[in-house]
Amino acid sequence: MADMEKLYAQRMKRYVTAMRNEKPDMIPIRPFVAEFTAKYAGYTCQEVTHDFEKAFIAARKCAADFDWDAVVANMVYVWTGLTQAIGLKYYAVPGIDISPDVGFQYLEPPEDRAFMKPDEYDQLIEDPTGFLFNVWLPRVSADVCTGAGSPSLHGLEARAGSPCYGEAKWYRNNLSFLKGGMAMLSYFNSFGRQIELLRKESGTVSAIAGILKAPFDILADKLRGYLGLLTDLFERPNKVLAACEALMPHLTHVALSGADPDKNIPIGFWMHRGCVPFVSMEHFNKLYWPTLKPIIEEIWSHGHQVLFYAEGNWNAHLKAFAELPEKSIVYHIDNADIFEAHKVLGDKFCISGGIPNFLLSFGTPQEVRDYCKKVIDGVAGDGGYIMDAGAIMQNDTKVENIKAMTEFTREYGVY
Amino acid sequence: MDKQKKQKRKPGVCIPWEEKQKELPKISGDKELVRKVWEDIDSLGYVYIWQCLLSF
Numbered sequence: 291m292a293d294m295e296k297l298y299a300q301r302m303k304r305y306v307t308a309m310r311n312e313k314p315d316m317i318p319i320r321p322f323v324a325e326f327t328a329k330y331a332g333y334t335c336q337e338v339t340h341d342f343e344k345a346f347i348a349a350r351k352c353a354a355d356f357d358w359d360a361v362v363a364n365m366v367y368v369w370t371g372l373t374q375a376i377g378l379k380y381y382a383v384p385g386i387d388i389s390p391d392v393g394f395q396y397l398e399p400p401e402d403r404a405f406m407k408p409d410e411y412d413q414l415i416e417d418p419t420g421f422l423f424n425v426w427l428p429r430v431s432a433d434v435c436t437g438a439g440s441p442s443l444h445g446l447e448a449r450a451g452s453p454c455y456g457e458a459k460w461y462r463n464n465l466s467f468l469k470g471g472m473a474m475l476s477y478f479n480s481f482g483r484q485i486e487l488l489r490k491e492s493g494t495v496s497a498i499a500g501i502l503k504a505p506f507d508i509l510a511d512k513l514r515g516y517l518g519l520l521t522d523l524f525e526r527p528n529k530v531l532a533a534c535e536a537l538m539p540h541l542t543h544v545a546l547s548g549a550d551p552d553k554n555i556p557i558g559f560w561m562h563r564g565c566v567p568f569v570s571m572e573h574f575n576k577l578y579w580p581t582l583k584p585i586i587e588e589i590w591s592h593g594h595q596v597l598f599y600a601e602g603n604w605n606a607h608l609k610a611f612a613e614l615p616e617k618s619i620v621y622h623i624d625n626a627d628i629f630e631a632h633k634v635l636g637d638k639f640c641i642s643g644g645i646p647n648f649l650l651s652f653g654t655p656q657e658v659r660d661y662c663k664k665v666i667d668g669v670a671g672d673g674g675y676i677m678d679a680g681a682i683m684q685n686d687t688k689v690e691n692i693k694a695m696t697e698f699t700r701e702y703g704v705y
Numbered sequence: 706m707d708k709q710k711k712q713k714r715k716p717g718v719c720i721p722w723e724e725k726q727k728e729l730p731k732i733s734g735d736k737e738l739v740r741k742v743w744e745d746i747d748s749l750g751y752v753y754i755w756q757c758l759l760s761f
Binding site for chain 2: 367368372373376378416417418419420422423426427430470471474475501503508512536539540541542543544547
């Protein structure tokens with residue numbers, strides 16, 4: 291146990307030193323392994339998605355077997371047992387809607403059936419929390435229903451979720467809140483135990499704490515849909531800006547309330563479709579960035595770093611990110627040119643990732659080692675780099691390639 | 706963020722204590738305790754809906 295505590299302390303120091311853009315004893319390894327953990331531990335995607343205890347076991351097995359400094363306590367984060375209890379309609383669940391061997395999927399409705407209608411911006415802006423309970427939830431849940439006078443009906447049946455006709459509907463409605471609330475509490479409370487077990491069993495650090503999404507991405511992902519939001523950018527840009535501004539204090543509050551009280555571990559920030567070419571540079575500059583940058587600055591004023599998980603390629607916006615206070619973020623690279631990102635951001639921020647997922651899935655161990663060398667040589671010379679793949683690793687990732695990435699980094703990544 | 710319009714419900718709040726207080730008889734005991742417990746439990750409702758939106 292004492293050895294494990296010593297190992298944990300070493301790893302924490304290594305991880306935090308790199309995240310502060312300084313030089314640790316060696317390059318920390320922090321792979322975001324999702325459904326890969328199922329493959330490695332002998333589970334199906336259905337098992338780790340629908341039974342979070344199996345996901346926890348799989349994450350701990352990987353942490354114990356590989357020499358990793360930090361992992362996400364459960365990167366298969368969406369527990370579909372919980373989403374079913376609430377009745378959420380926007381998931382394809384492994385083993386029910388899709389093959390048991392495929393990771394869960396998000397389903398975005400067509401533009402005309404978006405979860406928020408184009409003329410509902412004012413309702414959202416005036417009272418985001420009320421809008422979510424009264425309008426959004428009845429539409430995204432198969433069980434939460436709407437009664438007469440409900441704001442989600444708004445006089446039009448077609449807008450509604452499921453109307454509350456009859457005892458059976460009310461029964462399901464009430465149970466959705468009861469089961470959903472208790473399941474969420476049970477799930478969140480289980481993370482404390484999981485993080486403690488990671489520490490005790492393998493000396494592994496929990497990689498992130500808390501969640502942040504950009505106001506613009508929330509509008510696209512869960513409210514208007516990507517296509518609906520694109521239409522709004524041209525037809526009602528002022529409403530989009532006001533809605534983003536209305537969401538800002540809430541997203542900041544949620545991020546801070548889940549943050550690491552010790553201020554070591556960063557808040558995970560999941561970046562989706564706010565970059566060129568999903569939107570124009572003008573829309574990024576006028577809408578996305580002005581409603582995100584103050585959130586990051588506010589979080590940093592409380593002493594918390596934010597991990598920019600830049601899914602896809604956000605290199606068109608590096609100069610904007612460089613405006614942020616030094617050390618306030620850790621910048622993760624997916625498909626973008628990591629060397630260009632390091633050139634622009636490397637003086638101020640730690641960089642992570644950049645090892646292509648296609649290489650980890652379809653390449654050879656030697657190709658993985660060669661690529662890791664290229665990245666380490668290019669960006670890790672002065673510290674401030676964390677080894678990881680570009681995107682979360684699913685069950686197509688080869689075990690031998692993960693081993694190659696890990697072993698090479700341990701051999702070559704010593705300062 | 707300071708420039709933003711005032712919203713009906715603040716972050717972390719579903720039913721503000723000021724609103725709930727109007728429904729209650731005069732509190733003879735520890736009013737601060739009642740307020741604190743109300744706000745602590747109320748914030749769980751807030752966590753529920755915003756985590757549904759953000760995490761699930």
